[in-house]
Amino acid sequence: MKINVLLSPHNVDELYFSKKTTVVIDVLRATTVIITALENGAREVIPVISVDFAMKVSGNAFGGQTLLGGERNTTKIEGFNLGNSPSEYNSETVIGKSIILYTSNGSKAIVKAKFSENLFICSFKNLKAVAAHLAKLNNDIEILCAGSNGMFCIEDTVCAGKLINEICDVSNDVELTDAAKASVVLNDSSGDSIFEMLKKSEHGQKLISNGFEDDLNECAEFSVSDVIPFYYSGVIKIFKEEDNEFKPE
Numbered sequence: 001m002k003i004n005v006l007l008s009p010h011n012v013d014e015l016y017f018s019k020k021t022t023v024v025i026d027v028l029r030a031t032t033v034i035i036t037a038l039e040n041g042a043r044e045v046i047p048v049i050s051v052d053f054a055m056k057v058s059g060n061a062f063g064g065q066t067l068l069g070g071e072r073n074t075t076k077i078e079g080f081n082l083g084n085s086p087s088e089y090n091s092e093t094v095i096g097k098s099i100i101l102y103t104s105n106g107s108k109a110i111v112k113a114k115f116s117e118n119l120f121i122c123s124f125k126n127l128k129a130v131a132a133h134l135a136k137l138n139n140d141i142e143i144l145c146a147g148s149n150g151m152f153c154i155e156d157t158v159c160a161g162k163l164i165n166e167i168c169d170v171s172n173d174v175e176l177t178d179a180a181k182a183s184v185v186l187n188d189s190s191g192d193s194i195f196e197m198l199k200k201s202e203h204g205q206k207l208i209s210n211g212f213e214d215d216l217n218e219c220a221e222f223s224v225s226d227v228i229p230f231y232y233s234g235v236i237k238i239f240k241e242e243d244n245e246f247k248p249e
């Protein structure tokens, strides 16, 4: 199994992902929000790349059972139901709902990887569950870090490094690209506290100054969820083994 890490989505185009097994990471905060929403009973999450498109989809579809969620410059968008704090996606709010999610980097990274044969969503919150599943699949893996406006960001890369370590613990035959090795080194030198690492990161600092420090606590939670979000045909749902059987060849 060969593992590569893409440090930002900007260096590749959509077709790069065709026939690949891809994992998208946006620890602060999009992929943590997606895992939380599905864990708390949301029917599905629909990632979109523009606010206009989010508005259009929510107006017409899914029998009024939609919620618009996400952020622009970390803050809830006018006319949206929810922002981008994991705590907003509690079961009372999201149960049975289709959530249309627009975020500055995370939702766009997921849509960019839409041609992947398998597309999973990861953050610290579900890291062990994703690692165990990937080890079982035994495919080559592309880990796509959502980054920040096309730039590298530390928290996604540390999460990628931790995911790789976890996979290596259970798989013997793993080959790492240079970017994958660098992610492992970064994780190994990032200290014991995920929360402290997030606090010192550029995006963590921005969230703190915009009043979202509590979100860092939630985003730092490690492997507290077994939910593996899986993107297929425009929507993200919880992966179930049977899903493989329904996928076209």
Ligand code: MLT
Pocket: 026, 028, 029, 030, 031, 071, 074, 075, 084, 103, 104, 105, 106, 107, 146, 207
């Ligand atoms: C993103 O997609 O860039 C993030 O989710 C931004 C945020 O922290 O809200």
